[in-house]
Amino acid sequence: MQVNIPLKKVVDNSYDISIDTLKKIHFDTKVAIITNPKVAGLHLSYLLSFISAKELYIITLSDGEEYKNQESIDTILESLFNHRFNRKSMLIAFGGGVIGDMTGYAASIYQRGIDFIQIPTTLLSQVDASVGGKTGMNNAYGKNLIGAFHQPKAVFIDPYFLNTLAPREFGAGVAEMLKMAITFDKDFFEFLEDADLNDKELLAQAIKKAVETKASVVVKDEKEHGLRAALNYGHTFAHVIENETNYKEFLHGEAVAIGMIMANEVSLSLGLMSRDEILRVKNILQKYNLPTSYKIKNSNSFYDAFFLDKKSSDESVTFILAKAIGEVEIINNVEPSVIMSVLDKFGDVK
Amino acid sequence: MQVNIPLKKVVDNSYDISIDTLKKIHFDTKVAIITNPKVAGLHLSYLLSFISAKELYIITLSDGEEYKNQESIDTILESLFNHRFNRKSMLIAFGGGVIGDMTGYAASIYQRGIDFIQIPTTLLSQVDASVGGKTGMNNAYGKNLIGAFHQPKAVFIDPYFLNTLAPREFGAGVAEMLKMAITFDKDFFEFLEDADLNDKELLAQAIKKAVETKASVVVKDEKEHGLRAALNYGHTFAHVIENETNYKEFLHGEAVAIGMIMANEVSLSLGLMSRDEILRVKNILQKYNLPTSYKIKNSNSFYDAFFLDKKSSDESVTFILAKAIGEVEIINNVEPSVIMSVLDKFGDVK
Numbered sequence: 001m002q003v004n005i006p007l008k009k010v011v012d013n014s015y016d017i018s019i020d021t022l023k024k025i026h027f028d029t030k031v032a033i034i035t036n037p038k039v040a041g042l043h044l045s046y047l048l049s050f051i052s053a054k055e056l057y058i059i060t061l062s063d064g065e066e067y068k069n070q071e072s073i074d075t076i077l078e079s080l081f082n083h084r085f086n087r088k089s090m091l092i093a094f095g096g097g098v099i100g101d102m103t104g105y106a107a108s109i110y111q112r113g114i115d116f117i118q119i120p121t122t123l124l125s126q127v128d129a130s131v132g133g134k135t136g137m138n139n140a141y142g143k144n145l146i147g148a149f150h151q152p153k154a155v156f157i158d159p160y161f162l163n164t165l166a167p168r169e170f171g172a173g174v175a176e177m178l179k180m181a182i183t184f185d186k187d188f189f190e191f192l193e194d195a196d197l198n199d200k201e202l203l204a205q206a207i208k209k210a211v212e213t214k215a216s217v218v219v220k221d222e223k224e225h226g227l228r229a230a231l232n233y234g235h236t237f238a239h240v241i242e243n244e245t246n247y248k249e250f251l252h253g254e255a256v257a258i259g260m261i262m263a264n265e266v267s268l269s270l271g272l273m274s275r276d277e278i279l280r281v282k283n284i285l286q287k288y289n290l291p292t293s294y295k296i297k298n299s300n301s302f303y304d305a306f307f308l309d310k311k312s313s314d315e316s317v318t319f320i321l322a323k324a325i326g327e328v329e330i331i332n333n334v335e336p337s338v339i340m341s342v343l344d345k346f347g348d349v350k
Numbered sequence: 351m352q353v354n355i356p357l358k359k360v361v362d363n364s365y366d367i368s369i370d371t372l373k374k375i376h377f378d379t380k381v382a383i384i385t386n387p388k389v390a391g392l393h394l395s396y397l398l399s400f401i402s403a404k405e406l407y408i409i410t411l412s413d414g415e416e417y418k419n420q421e422s423i424d425t426i427l428e429s430l431f432n433h434r435f436n437r438k439s440m441l442i443a444f445g446g447g448v449i450g451d452m453t454g455y456a457a458s459i460y461q462r463g464i465d466f467i468q469i470p471t472t473l474l475s476q477v478d479a480s481v482g483g484k485t486g487m488n489n490a491y492g493k494n495l496i497g498a499f500h501q502p503k504a505v506f507i508d509p510y511f512l513n514t515l516a517p518r519e520f521g522a523g524v525a526e527m528l529k530m531a532i533t534f535d536k537d538f539f540e541f542l543e544d545a546d547l548n549d550k551e552l553l554a555q556a557i558k559k560a561v562e563t564k565a566s567v568v569v570k571d572e573k574e575h576g577l578r579a580a581l582n583y584g585h586t587f588a589h590v591i592e593n594e595t596n597y598k599e600f601l602h603g604e605a606v607a608i609g610m611i612m613a614n615e616v617s618l619s620l621g622l623m624s625r626d627e628i629l630r631v632k633n634i635l636q637k638y639n640l641p642t643s644y645k646i647k648n649s650n651s652f653y654d655a656f657f658l659d660k661k662s663s664d665e666s667v668t669f670i671l672a673k674a675i676g677e678v679e680i681i682n683n684v685e686p687s688v689i690m691s692v693l694d695k696f697g698d699v700k
Contacts (some may be wrong), residue, residue: 001369001558005481005565007501007572008364013357020351070420081491084657109459112486112497113573131355136462141431147462148498151357208351215355222357223463307434 013151013222017131017215019208022119022158027053030089034076034103036063039095039121042164047094047119057083061099065247068098068138070146076106090115090153096122097129097252101144104135108150118152121161123173124253127180127210130155132218132228143239149223157211159204167289170197172253174288177206179256180213182281183233186326188213193284230328233320234259240305241294250291257290263321265342266334272323280325299343303336363572367481367505367565369558372469377403380439384426384453386413389445389471392514397444397469407433411449415597418448418488420496426456440465440503446472447479447602451494454485458500468502471511473523474603477530477560480505482568482578493589499573507561509554517639520547522603524638527556529606530563532631533583536676538563543634580678583670584609590655591644600641607640613671615692616684622673630675649693653686 031053035044037060044058059079061072080089093103093116100118107116118130136147162170174197181189188209195202214231221228238259241250250258264281267273285292296302306317316332317339323329381403385394387410394408409429411422430439443453443466450468457466468480486497512520524547531539538559545552564581571578588609591600600608614631617623635642646652656667666682667689673679 001554003367003369003558003561003565004364005367005501006364006569007483008360008362009572011357011359011361015355015357017353017355018351019353077489077496081489081495109496109498111495112484112499133357134462139427139431145431145461146427146459148459149462151355204351208353211353215353219356222359 017155022050035094097125108148128176172251175253183328237262363501385444447475458498478526522601525603533678587612
């Protein structure tokens, strides 16, 4: 005997991202703002001049990638249980990517899923983490290995928050913009080569362009069965670098910058990019004061670490490689010897 | 400036439930069977005569509702990480509802979601937990308060496993069948009044009918925005009873049986059921040796505990009430005094 469960249906997870000064908004529910002490100290009063709610709670987590773990998730969940949040309650992620990912993940598992809104305060989270619905946390095995796909109800990008952003943090955000330009949009790359992003109007345009580029990819492949993997350009290498340096030496975007340099060396070996093109990428990274070198201590252990990365299949590692500038290839069968000789290069002088 | 992320699309989470002797099946991936020592001792060799895989792992969790917690989830996840499971790997839940819920939850958060299959070994999990995609675990605040909606790829119900089921466990499964009959299908109720479920053919028919009834509800309301809440008939009371008795005195189905008796008293007070109808329900519960009484020590604390249950909204508790036999009403605004006087009844002699 057989019973079919026909769960085929239209699901609408659409949402709007506004790039603008915040507007007044009132929630007729319980709301928890999840943030960290640094963001709260700088910007909570500004935020609260726009947000009101039937009941408002502030949950403050320790600041930093090293707190993107089960303990912080438990802190959020326990607070929600203690304050009797229900399925109609709302979470607001107010901070960078760490806060956004953890807030989204907590929202996805609290009572099997409640709504959340993103108000990203760093350039990196504005252009990257706030689009696409990836949520999660790190554990002893690596970065973002536990998580869920859970789309926000809305994203509010207010460039005001960038006024207090440290130059390194700003550069880290530009690195993610460059990632999208190099893999999908040569015009955007050239815009970023020419533009002065201190100009607020040009910066807002760049944010919009980055958000649109990422959105177009996510819409085609929400759960990363194919194309979306292209957004991990530079990340396969970056995750190993971040692990090796305990997330202390580089900001995420900085590790991605180095990762793109490494990926491009693979592209060069495979004839996908010219020496001129990889130099052009290196130049633009340097324009935005991003790091372009890293000393690999042990190529073998660096290579082995790829297999702990979740984007990897059983026996092969997936590499996301730029093809010229503005195109991307996802390749599963790169010869280990090609990768090893690239890794060895970074073990020498650089 | 505004960017819309148009994530509206057709999602197909359909799957088949077979009610039959298992068939041979080979997986060309890594597979982990999640089970407990009792089920493994009785039935693992039988299962392994059907299942083969490229790589097969067995993860054995302690048996019992009290182990449906973060520690057990961590045990699963750590094993998957240690064995380098990837997004194409498969989990198989082999046991009762506890194993099914935890396996599904672990599958939903491992690398943002991998596939799983249910092979339920108790009557309760065959008719209830294996249909609908609710996954989760308990925590200090209550039952199933952390979790996700994650549909299995397939469910294999093999009545063979019921041969070793203890009579109380069997009765607990019948209680969930009765829940579905009382709320949705008078014919099914009368079938269960008349049938001898020791007859294997009648039992298979009853399982199929229960699965179909639940499926028809889940298909209309996968994420419990409305109708699906009706499947919680008896459960609002049962969860409090289970908490008060530390999940030790009653099996889940037994607590649901008592919960249905309590809910029916509310129906009686509101004129939704007649005295004859609630007696008929009591009789059928007794036919299947299910408990129908419980001594409430403190009506006030019993009432307060409703508000920790996730089905509750801010200020009111949702009650799922039978209307006659075969129909259901979901009511948000039952006067607290009505509930209190029902609870007080159970504080007396019963």
